Amino acid sequence: MKEVKHIIEAYEKIDFSARKVVLATVVRVAGSSYRNPGARMLIMDNGQWVGSISGGCLEGDAMRKARQVMRSQQPMLVTYDTMDDDHNELRIGLGCNGVVDVLLEPVAAPGESHSLDHLRGLLTLSSLGVAALVYHSDDHHIIPGERLLLLNDEGLNADYCSAALTDIIGEDLPTILTSRKSATRSYPVDGGTLEVLFEVVEPSIxxxxxxxxxxxxxxxxxxxxxxxxxxxxxxxxxxxxxxxxxxxxxxxxxxxxxxxxxxxxxxxxxxxxxxxxxxxxxxxxxxxxxxxxxxxxxxxxxxxxxxxxxxxxxxxxxxxxxxxxxxxxxxxxxxxxxxxxxxxxxxxxxxxxxxxGRSGGFLKYHKGPIHKRQGVDDQVFKQVYLHSEDDQQQIG
The missing domain is CATH 3.40.50.720 (NAD(P)-binding Rossmann-like Domain)
Structure with missing residues (x-):
């Protein structure tokens, strides 16, 4: 939550009469990456940013893409393929060997920005929750950037989405909450697909x-x-x-x-x-x-x-x-x-x-990937272990 706090603090100091702002969010990772889904970066048109979406490899290009979003005021989904250092589109050796999808959204002033108002709400979490974020939509009733939040002790918060989105994904949030595993899911809609990141969120320690x-x-x-x-x-x-x-x-x-x-x-x-x-x-x-x-x-x-x-x-x-x-x-x-x-x-x-849910040993002796992955498509997801039935098996 430290990164979210710093983003909100920076956001509240921006003079929106003089500045244009974009929020970048990592929504999908396959293979290896420095940051996992849910990593965020607030980008301003004066070249400043808060947060990160990588170890420094992607930020420069994300800022260039963000300027397009600032001009169009339309969200953009950008895919970075770092599998091949010799042929990646950024012309630099990233060494991550992964594919990273990043959603870039234009940000409005306080009180008008659903994305940042939603983030501000995460700072007050007192229990486990699931935050759903639409990052691709072929349904004209649903736009990328819509959000739906389910809190374990407060129920569903649909302030930042359309009724159409709630109808499609609302029943899946309790399932994600029970599983304690972040996930991405694709839904058939008129004209194509709807793709959503379900991020398990929890209070700060x-x-x-x-x-x-x-x-x-x-x-x-x-x-x-x-x-x-x-x-x-x-x-x-x-x-x-x-x-x-x-x-x-x-x-x-x-x-x-x-x-x-x-x-x-x-x-x-x-x-x-x-x-x-x-x-x-x-x-x-x-x-x-x-x-x-x-x-x-x-x-x-x-x-x-x-x-x-x-x-x-x-x-x-x-x-x-x-x-x-x-x-x-x-x-x-x-x-x-x-x-x-x-x-x-x-x-x-x-x-x-x-x-x-880690043992704290040397990573060099860790067998398999460092981050938990889904076997089918090698996606990386966060998992919450504390207070679940698997506690004793996962944590010593």
């Missing part, structure tokens, strides 16, 4: 840190650089000086016995216990171990974690296999971290791996 010591500072700063929300809690208010954590979203002074009452934990919360105080960590752990958080990391050696587990058992708090899958101690990935900054990198790398 929130990191909840218990313990406001000096070693929490790099964790906060790195998490914020990733676009995550960060909350820090400590029962010593002196430790929570804003000057020490200027990037944190929230500082919560909370006594250890009132964590359940004062602090909210969601299915998108990663909890990190790093107070260096055994009794404090134990009391907090008693209250959050049965929460919805899919990740609980505890700083310290394995012997300390074993002692905490034994204390939980003595308090009649029995840890299930699922609980043990969620608890990580020693915390972090094994990257040889020693300094506070390196430990922060190790911790947040593990958090990202957990939410992405």
């Amino acid at each position: 929130e990191v909840l840190i218990f313990g406001a010591g000096a070693d929490a500072q790099p964790v906060v700063n790195l998490a914020k650089s990733l676009g995550w929300r960060v909350t820090i809690s400590d029962e010593c208010i002196a430790h929570l000086a804003p000057v020490h954590f200027p990037m944190a979203d929230q500082l919560v002074s909370c006594q250890r016995g009132f964590v359940n009452r004062e602090i909210t934990v969601s299915p998108y919360t990663a909890i990190v216990l790093m107070s260096h105080n055994y009794d404090y960590d134990l009391e907090v752990l008693k209250q959050i171990v049965k929460s919805e958080a899919p990740y609980i990391g505890i700083l310290g050696p394995k012997k300390r974690a074993d002692k905490l587990f034994a204390a939980l058992e003595a308090a009649n708090i029995n840890l299930t296999e699922q609980d043990l899958q969620r608890i990580h101690s020693p915390i972090g990935l094994d990257i040889g971290a020693e300094t506070a900054d390196e430990i922060a990198l190790s911790i947040l790398s593990e958090v990202l791996a957990k939410f992405a």
Whole structure:
């Protein structure tokens, strides 16, 4: 969501009386690509842009194509074939070995732009959803750029599409939501086909840190650089000086016995216990171990974690296999971290791996493609693993 946030922030500062703007969205990827479907880039007629649709290979040509869209004020679907470095149309060696489809849409001023108003809505997500985007249409009742949104806890949002689109694809959104897999689908319509990207969207990760010591500072700063929300809690208010954590979203002074009452934990919360105080960590752990958080990391050696587990058992708090899958101690990935900054990198790398359903190992030893693909046409799609029936099989 960090990229979406930056796009919206830039969009709201544009003087539309002087500027023309285009939104570029990756809608389909077959084979390999630097970015997956859903990657976005806001392009302005003064040569500036925010976001990206590749590792820098496609942006220049996308800007040239965007100028055509600015003049015509009509959406355009552009296909980049990077399979053959010697014969690609951009005359540069991309090395991606994939085919990338990008939708370029003209963008209107705030209040008049469905595409950007739709994106703004994604920033407030509190649960899983599916965003459908039309990127090709032979039906004159439906135009490229129309959008339909299904949120798990709010239902269908059809503010950005025609009734004709809802009639055709409306029943497919719950199926995509249940599968937790992004997809593209083609529908027969009068005169040809309708092609739609179904993108699984989810809220940003929130990191909840218990313990406001000096070693929490790099964790906060790195998490914020990733676009995550960060909350820090400590029962010593002196430790929570804003000057020490200027990037944190929230500082919560909370006594250890009132964590359940004062602090909210969601299915998108990663909890990190790093107070260096055994009794404090134990009391907090008693209250959050049965929460919805899919990740609980505890700083310290394995012997300390074993002692905490034994204390939980003595308090009649029995840890299930699922609980043990969620608890990580020693915390972090094994990257040889020693300094506070390196430990922060190790911790947040593990958090990202957990939410992405990855093991965190070396990619050179990964068998098969890096990104999940559909076997029939080699398309790349995002999959959400957390809180599904496949959790234990996909995530360790």
